[in-house]
Amino acid sequence: MEEVRVPEKRLSDYRAIIGASAFSEILALASKLKGKRIAHVNATAYGGGVAELLQSLVALQRDVGLDAHWFVLSGSNAFFTATKAMHNGLQGSETPLTPEMLSAYRHFNELNAATFKDEYDYVIIHDPQPAPFVSLCERKAAWLWRCHIDLTSPNPSVLRVLEPYLKEFDAAVFSAGEYAPPDVPFKRIYVNPPAIDPVSPKNRHVYDEERETILSRFDVDFDRPVISQVGRFDPWKDPLGVIDAYRLVKKKIPKVQLLMIASMARDDPEGWLVFEQSARHAAEDPDIHFLTDLRGVGALEVNVLQRETDVSLAKSLREGFGLIVSESLWKRVPVVGGNVGGIRMQIKDGQHGYLVSSVKEAADRTVQLLRDPARRKAMGKAGREHVRRHFLITRYLREYLRIFGELKAAG
Numbered sequence: 001m002e003e004v005r006v007p008e009k010r011l012s013d014y015r016a017i018i019g020a021s022a023f024s025e026i027l028a029l030a031s032k033l034k035g036k037r038i039a040h041v042n043a044t045a046y047g048g049g050v051a052e053l054l055q056s057l058v059a060l061q062r063d064v065g066l067d068a069h070w071f072v073l074s075g076s077n078a079f080f081t082a083t084k085a086m087h088n089g090l091q092g093s094e095t096p097l098t099p100e101m102l103s104a105y106r107h108f109n110e111l112n113a114a115t116f117k118d119e120y121d122y123v124i125i126h127d128p129q130p131a132p133f134v135s136l137c138e139r140k141a142a143w144l145w146r147c148h149i150d151l152t153s154p155n156p157s158v159l160r161v162l163e164p165y166l167k168e169f170d171a172a173v174f175s176a177g178e179y180a181p182p183d184v185p186f187k188r189i190y191v192n193p194p195a196i197d198p199v200s201p202k203n204r205h206v207y208d209e210e211r212e213t214i215l216s217r218f219d220v221d222f223d224r225p226v227i228s229q230v231g232r233f234d235p236w237k238d239p240l241g242v243i244d245a246y247r248l249v250k251k252k253i254p255k256v257q258l259l260m261i262a263s264m265a266r267d268d269p270e271g272w273l274v275f276e277q278s279a280r281h282a283a284e285d286p287d288i289h290f291l292t293d294l295r296g297v298g299a300l301e302v303n304v305l306q307r308e309t310d311v312s313l314a315k316s317l318r319e320g321f322g323l324i325v326s327e328s329l330w331k332r333v334p335v336v337g338g339n340v341g342g343i344r345m346q347i348k349d350g351q352h353g354y355l356v357s358s359v360k361e362a363a364d365r366t367v368q369l370l371r372d373p374a375r376r377k378a379m380g381k382a383g384r385e386h387v388r389r390h391f392l393i394t395r396y397l398r399e400y401l402r403i404f405g406e407l408k409a410a411g
Contacts, residue, residue, distance in 0.1 A: 001112045004045045004070040009059035011394070013199050018394050026394060029401035030064035036404065037119065038068040039141075041133060042126035043083065045072050046263065048232060049194060049323045050126055050148055056197040056393045057400070064397070069120075073112050073130055078104040083129045084270050089158030090128065090149050091236060091318045096157060106132065113137050122404055124173075131165040142407045145169040148194070150320045150341040151179045159184070171407060175321045175342055190403050193345055194321045195396040196330060196387065201299040203330055206307060214304045217296070220257060220289055222308050225370050228259035229313040230302060230324045233274040238315050238338070240281050241359050243288065245315065248363035250287070253370055257287040259309070261302055307331050310376065311369045312353075315362050319343050326391040329353075329383030334376050336365045346391060352383035 015023045038061055042050050054070050061068035075083075082101035089095065097105075113136035120141040125133055127148055134143050145166055151159075151174075163184055166172065171188035174180050180189050196203050215222060227246065231237045239260060246258040260278065262271075275290075282288040291297045291305065306312065312328035314337035321342030328335050329346070335353035337343040349355045354365040369376050 001071050001074055001115045004072055006055055006059045009063055011060055011063050014394050017198055026398050033404055034065040036066050036121040038066050039120045039123045040070045041130045043073050043129040053194055056200060060397050075108040079108040086128050086158055089155035090151055092153045093155060128162055131162055134165050134168045142170045144171045144173055146173045148320045150318050151181050192399040194323060195391045195393045196323055196326045197393040202303050206304055211304055214301055224255040224257055225253055226257050226309050227311045227313055227366060228261055228309045230261040233262050233271045233278060235274055236316055236318045238317050239278040242313055242315050243281050244359045245362040249366050252367050259289050259291055259305060261291045261305060263293045309333050311336060311366050314343055316340055326387045330387045332380030332384050334369055334379035336362050352379055352386055
């Protein structure tokens, strides 16, 4: 297990975006927690939404006076294969966990937990990967399990594996109240949906020179219509369905291009298999572009590519939240998203984009938006304000400060 270094951030840089009242509220909450020690533990430092959140959250927690730290697990391919199967099971997959998977899961948690010493006031364990820490470590702090997954219909056998650990936590934090499985006796439940960082490289303002330099590196004609999906190559994000929807759109708008933009995460070996399936499904279509961090597509490149997108797709089949939605709306790009979980939190159908339940519906709504620039502009404007009010990292920070304060008061 190793500690992750994060760049410094200043809450004052967000004041003009969130307003003086929200800024003062955060400082008031933080003043009651000065010097408190925080530890976050998760599976990877890059390649997914949890890592993006922690990059900003830990830095801001430090800036407001908390002593925050972030640790990531070490593990083998067998461990991460097991935890991905567990993740899929918690989202409803029927695939069982094998004895070998459970053995790898327990073994690497024991190895990692042996290197972790609880010298904190609050320990936040993110998702199922390090959940056994709660029973493997000598605990002194308030321990929270932060679940970023939609648990509305989990595979019961997988949930049973986790339940002995989950009920030991002092509190659980979910992205939505309905995600908390009623059969698990959590001591306390809090709700704190994820959020984007408006001043991070992925979401900040882009200067013309940066834009031109980055766009020149890609073999994409940005004078033609562009649709894109950003996210892991994960079956739940339905990349094959995205390609199918694009093909239906192309029948009506022949010049359309599709960008499939992703990071290949360390804790997701399944991602390589889904990437290969997606590439085969795309065949030799020159207007489907696979753009990953392996080809130099980092946070700023994603930012630029999102801003050059006419319609953003988020066609997930299940989604705990889906930061791509708020990222796109922040850049004034309407979203056609799956009518599931966290995407429903971020899109009001017909106001910021559309919620869809099939490939055909996704294609029809995308065509509708591509043919109506005025509607795209109006939805984009409304979407940005919606995100500013509800889905910025400062709100995420504020809610954690409230949670810490409540747990402190409860003793």
